[in-house]
Amino acid sequence: MVDRGATPASGALPDDWPARPERCLALNHVGTFDWDLVSGRLHLDPVALGILGLPPGEFHGNVTDLAVRVPRADGARLDALVSRALKDGSESYGAYHRVRCPDGLRWAYTQGRIERDAAGRPCRILGILREANEELRLPDRPGESNGDRRHQTTVVETTTAALAHARTVQDVIDFFKDSRAVEHLGSDLLVLGLVESGRVHLVAEGPSEHFIPGTRYTRIDDDFPMSEVIRTMTPRFIESREEWARCYPWLWERIKGIGISSGAYLPLIAQARPIGALGLLYREARGFTRQERNLFIALSSSLAQSIARAMLFDQEHDLAEGLQQAMLPRRIPEVPGAQIAVRYRSARMGRDIGGDWYDVVPLPGGRVAAVIGDVQGHDTHASAVMGQLRIVLRAYAAEGHSPGTVMARASAFLHELDTDRFATCSYAEADLTTGSVQLVRAGHIDPLLRHADGTSRRLPVAGGLPLGLSAEFGRLDYPVTTVELEPGETLMMFTDGLVEQPGADLDEGIRQLAGLVQEGPEDPHDLADRLCEVVEERVGEDDMAILLLRRQGTVARPGGRLQQHIAPADPEALSAARHMIRTAVRAWGVRDRADDIELAADELATNALLHTDGAAVVTIRMVPGAGRRLRVEVEDRSSALPRRREPGESGVSGRGLLLVDRLADVWGVESRGSGKSVWCEFDLGPAPDDSGARRSP
Template sequence: MADRGATTPAAVPPPDDWPARPELSLALNRMGSFDWDLVSGRLHLDESALAVLQVPPEAFDGRLDGLAGRVPRAEAVRLDSLVSQALKDGSQSYGAYYRIRTQDGSLRWTYTQGRIHRDEQGRPCRIIGIVRDATEELGHTGPREPDEEHRHQTTVVEKTTAALAHARTVQDVIDFFKDPLAVQHLGSDLLVLGLVDGGRIHLVAEGPSEHFIPGTRYTRVEDNFPMSEVIRTLAPRFIESPEEFAACYPWLFERIKDIGIASAAYLPLVAQGRPIGALGLLYRESRGFTRQERNLFIALGSGLAQSIARAMLFDQEQDLAEGLQQSMLPRRIPDIPGAQIAVRYRSARMGRDIGGDWYDVIPLPGGRVGAVIGDVQGHDTHAAAVMGQLRIVLRAYASEGHSPATVMARASSFLHELDTDRFATCCYAEADLTGGVLQLVRAGHIDPLLRHNDGTCRRLPVAGGLPLGLSAEFGRLDYPVTRVELDPGETLLLFTDGLVERPGADLDEGMRRITELVARGADELQRLADQLCEVVDQRPGDDDMALLLLRRHGATPQSGGRLQQHIAPADPEALSAARHMIRTAVQAWGAQERADEIELVSDELATNALLHTDGAAVVTIRMVPGPDRRVRLEVEDRSSTLPRRRDPGEAGVSGRGLLLVDRLADVWGVEPRGTGKSVWCEFVVNAAGAAPNW
């Protein structure tokens, strides 16, 4: 007989909002969704996702950078590395636990899972996924039954090992144990982590930090401490009562008894049969450690030891790679009058990789300076060796006085003749700090940036040729020169692609992002360089980065200073640069009325030196102080044969050079030099003269 009070499901109408919409289900379970367009870089987070991440909707601009303040740096690096690997290895999806920083400054566990969409060529173009609050899942610490306690201890080992698997450096491991949640996560009341350092034990992490015991930062392995004992014996030490603690380690117990410590588990960290440290888990209640618990703690110590050993190896390889790389770079940047320079280098974050990125600053005569940035193909010792040789020959060619185009062409031929299959991209800039003319040559490299005095920044479109090595192989050694004006206070930025490339974003997007960062960056040059490096440090990557910033000062040489220009044989670019130097100098000295005469004489003397000698010529111009202000022009060559004035005749096509010099200059002469001679002449300018226009 049916129960009169019973009703069938069909007799009760469902709620008006049944079944619940997906948005409601996600929100009630503290779960949100996201859609990340990798091509444009736009990131959509729904309201539930923003609530999980505790980001106000009005504060989110649709860019991944907008979440940078919510995720601690170590967690962000680990998460970016996981996503980058999934994008590269063809994975369909990924999932990861990480922590976010809440509005009150505490850390909270979060979980994200994404599905990767790829285009027809297999390139990742979009990630769609969910983000949810994982606090209860990972942070539960309530009372447990015996079976639940076993599951909890096993979970602690598994999750601790999983978290440490992403730690690449020793500092990453230390940061994990310094986190206030580490104690709660491990199920203890306090923890201490010590690493063996030259016969001593260095306490590198303790939690919570307010319970640090003075005198325990550095201890000896032979001291009577539980951490020292487990390192000596390579066996764990379990202390189950305050009495046992006081009897075995009286000095230490006297200093921790006020904290209320009653029991502890000290675990040796052993890797390849060698002790590298010890972990101590301390409890405020007396407890007996079962065999099962002891085995689990030993497993925890073993996993931690392997993580630390791997991190130590990573640090050693990183130090070796960076040390070798730094030895290939200039030991110091010379002081350049009229300019301020900042350089930076960041190695790849892949441990043993040695990059081929380099920078160089080359002082040149005549108030000029050469700035080089380049990148040799590959990340190994061979790339570094090629980079070192290429840097030296570029410096040599530039110092010889060759034009920027010639420097690049000769460097390409040199690389092609080496026994290597590597090529290199490069950008070379020669700056005339007196006149402000900037000559740029690019060999397959990224365009530089120019920051103006008002803070705006723009990309400099520099005409380019093939990368070094390839241009020689294909017989295309012509490198066009781009000339721009560098005003006082303006900054030229040269860099390699490690600064602008990001996983899932194209190069143009990276250039726009760096351009915006430079525009709103610090005015002080060294600080601006640091800010650009912080962009690289905060993200994972498998490429190194070199950066060179050159800012022209407003100050110029005082009256009487010398300006010089080297002119190599068959180098019309250098002749043009010499004309510009002379024109700029005489204008600044208030000698415009004789500018044409001085420039004509300079051309004649330089041409004669190049035609009648085997080497290069050096053009020097300076103001000679005295009652009559005079401009002195000198052209040096390596020939000891003195010039002579002769009559060219009516039909002669040569022999008129010295006649022209004699007619235009107020006085001229020839001075023998140890390695050749110098033909000089002087022009009286503005005898009544105003002050120089410096």
């Protein structure tokens, strides 16, 4: 019986037995490397340098020195593999790749072990590099190797993953225009063409400096490989320069100077029709194995589905945006004394239509109404509700109702539609001759005011419930806030898509917007374009509408009609009414009677609030006809008529109508349906431009 563990008696052991690891590795053509990730230094032993074909004097310890020895496609794949292993916590990695040697391309295998510090960060890679030609048995056709199959499979997986997030056709085109696309696809050059109106449009090529003149648009029946694969819907593989010159002489004469030797042209087919073609070009002559061809077909199928999905997204998005635009006003009217700019942008991340809208309604007496709003939801129902709501708001404004009444009636209308949608809205009625602006807000974002010097601020506007909800809960009172818009100032109204971003604070968004407005151009149209550019740079999930109204410098002229709604126990509304009257009187050039008019109007409003249960509406306007007469009216819902009484020496009330009687030239009371209107008029004398004519006998 033989003892297998015994030493042979016929001879002594070698002097170097057992052999050292370095000798074992060298005899089996296995080199080692040590890569310090902190400093970036790389050490290769002499065997590893020999496998890579690098003389010791040409290697200086930098990874970039290896670029000349590893084909670019293999190097990109190896870099991606190492990066993924470093990031996902792997302990090791291994990959087959090709190496350029004097006698041609040979296969090698690299394996590395990753060391990490106490915090888990990778700091060092220790590994081996060995020849792999013999184990893969590929002295003639490395394309048939397991390593190449792994490489081609990685190409399909990497490209499919990169295009998974492409939503639009432009996203797909941008991917192929990126210089890294050729690395993902493992080629040296690429071309992508899409079928458009019976022609092939070359939409991407890389690198761009290799574009061939005369190939941007080609016919499908032309003698080009891209046209051929679209026409036949079958791939075309070109394996040598001779085949290029024989089959496509015109094209070959223009590409032979850039060193192309082989290529694979793949049809992009979706729903049984060709939508384009992809060409992968290689500087080295190569044969395409059956395995490669099958993988390329799988790649083209995946690309075609990505492009078809992007085309469908673009079509649906264009249809939705077109329908939304059709619901908005076709044009914005020219309004004397104002510059108005409007913009609408649909959400980049959505393809449904939304309920954002804007409108501008010219009103008598140099006034204009500006509306902006947003119906809840992003679908055709939201758009339909928006269209109806825009029309009724326009109608109520044109009928001459006060801003608070316009909002209240619009809310009641939306509630009567029996829809589950509500809407936020801001309504502004501006008198461009006086600069007085009455603002009403229904659950919407406060507007911004940009001053003539460029500074901007948020306008706090008293608000009510969103349209529809206020009618449902019986809270139809909408307070009115009055502000003064000086010449050169701009009122900015917008929907929340301009300032809201997922995960961001609304106040911070408004602060950023105020900064953009302050830095932006003065012209409203240029400013609106600038804001749209900023919005389009980010990805959002909501539509956006903007309305800018800039008051131009105009000569004040009387003739306007201003109103202020005053709710019970609302001192701010009463103060706003005083401000409105003061602004109008100053703008209409009757400063000498300003105190009388303001005091009389205040007494009428206070009397209505004290002696009635409901709200009051204060109106100031010029009375048409000969001369100049200013009329102040206060309407309330009580049918009880006021009476003038003598308060006595110690009385604290009863002086209101007495003051009105003394200050105004005439006053009276008119019944208004279920309520009444108490009014007074002031004779302002002849207008300055016709005073001479009145003094003539």
